[in-house]
Amino acid sequence: MQRKYFLYIIAGLCTVQTACKRTLETEPQDRLTEELVFDEIDKNADNAKAFLLGTYNLLPAISNRIGNTLLDATTDDGMASNDGDRSNDYRLGRISPLNVLDNSWDNSYKGIRQANMFLSKIDRVPTTDELKKQWKAEARFLRAFFYFELMKRWGGVPLVGDKVFGFRENINLSRNSLEETKNYIVSELDAVKDNLQPNIMSDGEVGRANKGAALALKARVLLYWASPLYNEGSEAQRWTDAANASKDVIDLGVYSLATAYIDMFIAGKSTEMIFAKMQAPSQTLEQQNGPVGYLNAAAGKGLTSPSQNLVDAFPMDNGLPITDPLSGYDAANPYAKRDPRLDATILYNGKKWLNRPVETYEGGLDKPGGIVTQTKTGYYMRKFMGKFESTAAYANTTRHMIHFRYAETLLSYAEALNEAQGPVKAVYDNLVLIRKRAGIKAGANNLYGLPAGVTDKAVMRKIIQNERRIEMAFEEQRFWDIRRWKIAAAVMNQPVEGMKIDKQANGTFTYTRFNAASSVFDATRMYWYPIPYAEIETNPNMRQNEGWGY
């Protein structure tokens, strides 16, 4: 009897034990492994495609990503509205190897690793050779893009080639020179540009890197390479190379300026958009930067305060700078008859927004005083936002973060050509294209306010630099431009101005400029970022940039 029980229970126990072993796998099959991502039997290559898109996803976005504001709000174009915003660290000279704001080091190398991994594994996947060729070119484009992200911050950086490091390998790499880094990027772009998709893509493919993207990146790299910060020996040939690279983009013949400047930033695609980080529709940008006097679904935090300096850079609608006595600028009515791009870039006092005029006069709804975070300059940012002039609330808006657009190509071409050849006709022509699209009046001489017959390239350089500043405001160009032009020491050491607006009893306003913030820019070291200290202390071969000390 007892023996019978014994056997029953032994049998039962064995069943339980074996059953446990058979019902569950011994290693998780629900997680993706390399074999599943680069699947040897997946004809559609879905996972490999998703892996490549994961690399796209590491591209930087233009957003309130520095402290609580945009990168360009750390230049003379604006400032953060929050007191104690971390973006002020640039202005106050608090950047150090231990405080590298905008530290894209790890993210860029992550992108490079993913691209390399994709390149080394994709051949296993049984999709078409044509597609593989195109994807590999995209991966190499992205890798070049990430290297440029590193290069514009730190100069020469370690080049890892096609290597995908194992975790036990020696990764104490030394930095390559700036020139080696530049050469690598350019050679990669030259190698892949013809394998990328053609420039007119089906709607479903918008967002992928195409030939235009590769040429535009190359043009940007060579433009930087020719600029004073990079071009210490002032080699003229570099400007010629840069001009030719921009000309290559123009000569593709597929891009043109979008008709409406303001619409281009909120379009799903346009003839002007060359390459963008693609974004889902959202209203984050409006909520973060919109004026603070609205409520509920129209509420904004007003985190970015554009500067009076930037407002002053916009010419009148006749194209003449406001300092020109003939421009018609009225200091008592400073926003009238201005370049229409001002309306597209800045929310100023009296401009209609969300069904009422913006009130940035002292005590106005959008500048109420007290403890509220509000504009520090009398202005809010308008750029990139949807057309909410006459709506009651914000709504989700498509807004891709455009890294390359055709207007920049034209400006770069004009800049490089002016440096290489002086203010020749093509320089004028390209500036005219930009100004015409902007809505500036043609004028009797059809020069859209440009001074005729400039022969001094220095004079034309100022004009081009100003045009680039206002056309590309807040697009993360100004921050790098003032560095590569080596004018940061000059423009950053002057105060950021604001406009104090007082409402008079009769309803008119008086305007008083004031210094909203002062900045310091240490020219001995701040043109390049410091290498993050985490790199220095883990890697004995890592050399710090000049002037940073540790």
Next chain:
Amino acid sequence: MMKKYAMPFFFGVTAAALCAQPAAAQADTLARKTPAYPNVPAHAGRVLPLKDTVPVLFGQQPGASLVQSYGIVYGDELRNTPVTTLENTLYGKLAGLYLEQFSLNPGDDAASASLRSTTPLIVIDGVPRSGLSIDPEQVASITILKDALGTAMYGMRGQNGVILVTTRHGYNGKKRISFTAQTAVQQMVKTPKFLHAYDYASLYNEALVNDGRQAVYSAADLEAWRSGSDPLGHPDVDWYNTVLKNQAGMQRYNLNVAGGNRISRYFVDLDYLNQQGYFKTDSRNTYPTNNFYKRYIFRSNVDVDLTRSTLMNLSVYGRIRNGNEPGARTDSIFKNILSTPNNAYPVQNFDGSLAGNNQYANNIYGMATRSGYRPTYNRNLSVDLSLRQRLDGLLQGLFVKGLVSFNSYYDEALNRSKSFAVYNVAMNPGVDTVISQIGSDGQQSNSSSITSQTRQAYTELQLGYDSTFGKHGVSFTGLYYRDSYTDGNVLPLVNSAFSVRAAYNYDLKYLLEVTMAYSYNNMYSKGNRWGYFPAVGLGWNIARENWFRDAVPAISTLKLRGSYGLVGNSLKSGYYSYLQFFNFNGTYNLGNPATGVSTIGEAALANPFLTWEKARKTNIGLDVATHNDKLQFTAEYYVNKLSDLVMKRGTNASGVIGATLPAENIGRSTQRGLELSAAYREQAGVLGYYVKGNVTFARTRVDYMDEVNRRYSWNQRTGQPVGQIFGLVADGFYQSKEDVENSAALDGYNPVPGDIKYKDLNGDGTINVFDERAIGSDKPLIFYGLTAGISWKGIDLNMVWQGVGNRYINLNGSNTWEFLSNANGAPGQAMEHHLGRWTPATASAATYPRLSVNGNVNNHRTSTFWVKDASYLRLKTLELGYTLPQHWVRPLHLQSVRAFASGYNLLTFTPLDRVDPESYLGGYPNQRIINFGVNIQL
């Protein structure tokens, strides 16, 4: 022969059930012999259970023959602490066990235990289980196992030590029913002292001016706050007292029945606890918004002698824990209290609507009363079945036993929260009053989510032998166990081991014990899953030597013992971290219109070489008992050498690799310490008393951590205690412009008088990370406890004192600093200690740096200014009881009636002036508990 014993044996008893008569039953036997008046608790005043058996891993051993390092407390020593969790009853009671309470939210207020500087494994009735939330009435004893000899049978689960809880069982004797009812009042200790609006606004103006900005509050504003003339326009709301009550109730009822006969014995326990929170409520709500925590516990431990040699034990344990909190969540409300100044907004507007504005959009009163509620439901079930078969016919003292244990844990959270609108009333003189709505009155959500769902299946098969031949005592235990633990939908974590314990003693004079395990964890790569962990212990009871007995007859025990062994820690194995995984990441929005496509990225790098951490533990102990064992003393010295510690490497760690580096077996560290305990008890007629104390000195040292290249020796973490705080050395305040000019500069910060000045350790004229050094204390942590009691006739008095020394905490955040921005960028609250700020007039007496808004990068750096001595001494528990004379209760057919009053956290002595040493970040406050109860036995 075998046939006779061929009863099923692979189910066995739990560790406690192993003994034919469990420790608790012995205690009960003692209690039942109680004469007219109760004695001091049977085990109080003892540190060496010389005559008892002590629960150890997979069994029990006689106290006299133990070689391993352990500590033990019995259930009757825990019951006089009026707290909700078992952990909190252990404060000050055991040498080597350090407790610190990090969370105090109702239902989540268990102290974190640290045993010899690591977090111990919790084992209840022989099975490792998560969570100790059981009521002390069920507890027979709690043993802590400290050295390698005691835990090597757990192999790679043994490194962190073990807290072994043994529950009560029935006994062969008259049934006894015990009923206890308790009701308590909880009170907050050390609440923050916020500034009134006038002081707040004055200081805020001052801070703005300090930062070179314009003051925002006018003289008229300040006067309105000072006089309180405009409570709506210039509110001054004491938010703490607006939403929190002074005290909250707590009730507990316990009923347990124990008894049995020769065939079967039982212990049944029912426990109900109801703890309330401090939030004020609104009578208009038809649902509860205040915190509460209701716990229902059931346990039934039944032992049945199936045959004369077969013992079956069935333990069933069920627990239901229901909680509640306001929809806005407890932590969020306390956070808002810290970031909302008194002048932010009135509680209500003139029309009774909730006030608020864009800067302070969460009306705290609304959060407490109008944000809905969030109930939580937690259910636990444990069933243990064991069979123990003596095989004396085969060999005297031989037995087999088997145990299966099934545990399930289910945690569910309901979200019945809702949003609410607040209204800002702008009174513009001469113009219309503008009322604007912020937020909206949302519909109540109703969703349920499973926070945690785990199941555990534990099986154990054991062969044991225990016998004595003349003066030779021999025991042996060999076993296999398998513990499969599944958390949600991931694959089970399987721990298993073949373990052995062999012990030999000669006349209890010379003691030898060997334990070992060949243990397994399925999360390591194939071929690396099994490890071998041996330990050995030796003991010599000198007092049993004839020459010693003759020389010093008063000393009955003088045992010198030592152990050495290897144990491991597999807790950091990760989830199949030897496999390289890829993750689905966010979507990329390709195309026009943009269409989200999911993307894939590489997860952290896999480490196929990962293995368990290891500890080589040496322990030396001395046990002394004199005066008929009334005076007892024990001392332990331990050195644990830890190696293969799992951490991220510091060198060759450049971001150029482009991936997250895996954890590797890199670190080495040392834990060492000294633990002293002593006890004395006396029972003389109607007077009994005892006193028991312990003190522990514990220190740790990082021996190796692949540290990054540090520029200066004082920057190095290697060689410092584990978790050492690093920071700058504060050197008073800058007193003048000259002082600033003559001091070291700061990167990107221009100090002004009143800022904290730091020492420039490397003398380079700049204050930066290279001037950071170990701050606080590098001396060993000292913690100690004193338990004492006295009983005289029917009156008894017990108390527990507990303290810590050489403990430092880093005070920071919004419970310390002024005007830290809230989520909307508006300034946060300020407190009374900010009144001691530096101003030119009060420069010499200043206790706080000059004020600034939105944080200050110089003054708020971690430094000796903020790292404070958090030593403390507490009167943790005090209990006064009175047992009614027997001739009063006998006629009522009652065994005994005892009324008692007890208190918890009654007194605290600490150099910290404004915060509680354990709850110092401004969350749910620590509490004092005043408790009244009655215990009736029949």
